[in-house]
Amino acid sequence: MSLVSGPGRAAVAGLPGDMHLFVDKHVRYIQRLDSRKDELEYWLTEHLRLNGLYWGLTALYLLGHPDALPRSGILDFVFSCLHEDGGFGAAPGHDAHMLYTVSGVQILATLDAFGELEDRVKGGRQKIGKFIADLQDPKTGTFAGDEWGEQDTRFLYGALNALSLMGLLDLVDVEKAVQHVHSCANFDGGYGTSPGTESHSGQVFTCVGALTIAGRLDLVNQEKLGAWLSERQLKNGGLNGRPEKKEDVCYSWWVMSSMAMLDKLHWIDGEKLTKFILQCQDPELGGLADRPGDMVDVFHTVFGIAGLSLLKYPGLEEVDPLHATIRHS
Numbered sequence: 001m002s003l004v005s006g007p008g009r010a011a012v013a014g015l016p017g018d019m020h021l022f023v024d025k026h027v028r029y030i031q032r033l034d035s036r037k038d039e040l041e042y043w044l045t046e047h048l049r050l051n052g053l054y055w056g057l058t059a060l061y062l063l064g065h066p067d068a069l070p071r072s073g074i075l076d077f078v079f080s081c082l083h084e085d086g087g088f089g090a091a092p093g094h095d096a097h098m099l100y101t102v103s104g105v106q107i108l109a110t111l112d113a114f115g116e117l118e119d120r121v122k123g124g125r126q127k128i129g130k131f132i133a134d135l136q137d138p139k140t141g142t143f144a145g146d147e148w149g150e151q152d153t154r155f156l157y158g159a160l161n162a163l164s165l166m167g168l169l170d171l172v173d174v175e176k177a178v179q180h181v182h183s184c185a186n187f188d189g190g191y192g193t194s195p196g197t198e199s200h201s202g203q204v205f206t207c208v209g210a211l212t213i214a215g216r217l218d219l220v221n222q223e224k225l226g227a228w229l230s231e232r233q234l235k236n237g238g239l240n241g242r243p244e245k246k247e248d249v250c251y252s253w254w255v256m257s258s259m260a261m262l263d264k265l266h267w268i269d270g271e272k273l274t275k276f277i278l279q280c281q282d283p284e285l286g287g288l289a290d291r292p293g294d295m296v297d298v299f300h301t302v303f304g305i306a307g308l309s310l311l312k313y314p315g316l317e318e319v320d321p322l323h324a325t326i327r328h329s
Contacts, residue, residue, distance in 0.1 A: 023065075033056060062316050079121070083096045087128075088103070098145045099145065106162070128166065135155070160209075161209065181207045182211075189225035204258050226264040229255050274308065282296045
């Protein structure tokens with residue numbers, strides 16, 4: 001299954017008046033994504049293949065259709081992306097990277113398939129853990145995305161996320177990682193990609209998530225950060241990533257998941273946000289776009305639906321705001 005944009009466009013803002021969540025159409029949209037191999041766009045997005053599978057699978061679970069994609073086929077593809085060193089690539093033949101490795105682990109966690117990992121790859125969980133742990137900078141505590149060394153709080157959060165899902169946090173220096181996250185805090189309460197960089201809702205999610213996993217939310221200026229996040233809501237109900245930017249449905253996840261971890265979901269107007277998310281749907285062919293009237297894609301589809309889950313939209317399964325996976329009972 002792949003990340004492929006379209007087909008179709010989201011509804012024009014405000015139309016129709018009785019908009020609801022088109023569950024069956026979203027399920028069919030996701031199921032069709034892997035059947036469009038005759039389109040150039042399918043091959044141009046090969047570098048997002050494993051991420052796309054995680055996005056689509058998570059959306060299906062939240063929609064209450066966990067069996068809409070064949071489990072065996074999903075696992076076959078996931079394992080085909082696994083390198084000998086324990087890292088996952090975007091697709092077979094692609095280099096291993098932290099972001100794809102996190103998606104691989106999230107898929108295995110969603111499918112409760114760590115047992116199958118061990119059956120297929122002896123010591124597979126430990127291999128994945130070692131790949132992640134080896135990317136930690138021993139001096140600063142942050143993590144690189146791959147062997148080439150780019151560092152970012154996304155990779156740090158992804159590392160702690162995946163390791164916590166596998167029960168392997170002891171493989172890394174969590175306290176060093178916490179110190180690095182704390183150094184990325186800004187005067188406005190937010191966090192950037194590295195110390196001194198601009199606050200951004202996506203990076204806030206990664207840093208708050210990392211601190212939550214580490215049990216160190218005490219380091220967060222929760223009132224100031226909650227206020228900064230609440231200011232991301234615009235008059236049309238949508239949320240943006242930083243001041244003076246347009247609304248985007250994906251921030252229904254990045255902002256709201258952070259608010260959930262801070263226990264401040266009520267600081268956002270949920271009714272207005274719900275209306276905005278629903279207007280981003282393609283009511284005919286399924287899928288969600290970044291904003292009303294734009295092309296849909298599976299990335300915005302899952303994070304729009306995840307936002308609705310955080311808002312307790314009727315009929316949706318509960319999302320885990322910390323690990324960005326389905327919340328297992």
